[in-house]
Amino acid sequence: MFWQQMWFLTNMVFVAMLIVLLFVHRAVTLARLQKDAERIKRSVRVRTIIGIIVVLAFIAMAVFFLINMRVNR
Secondary structure, three states: OHHHHHHHHHHHHHHHHHHHHHHHHHHHHHHHHHOOHHHHHHHHHHHHHHHHHHHHHHHHHHHHHHHHHHHOO
């Protein structure tokens, strides 16, 4: 039961961070349309950081899922 709860929590974090990544990507697109170099630089940096967090959250979610499947077989 513990691993199932951990998977569920990391799944929620992953989905929330993925939604945040989509909004940050939109901010980058809007900054490029406005041709604001400083905003582009800042938005791309934030997008990269959020992207790394999303990848780590996906890996954690997958690990907890596999552990849960291993424990419950």
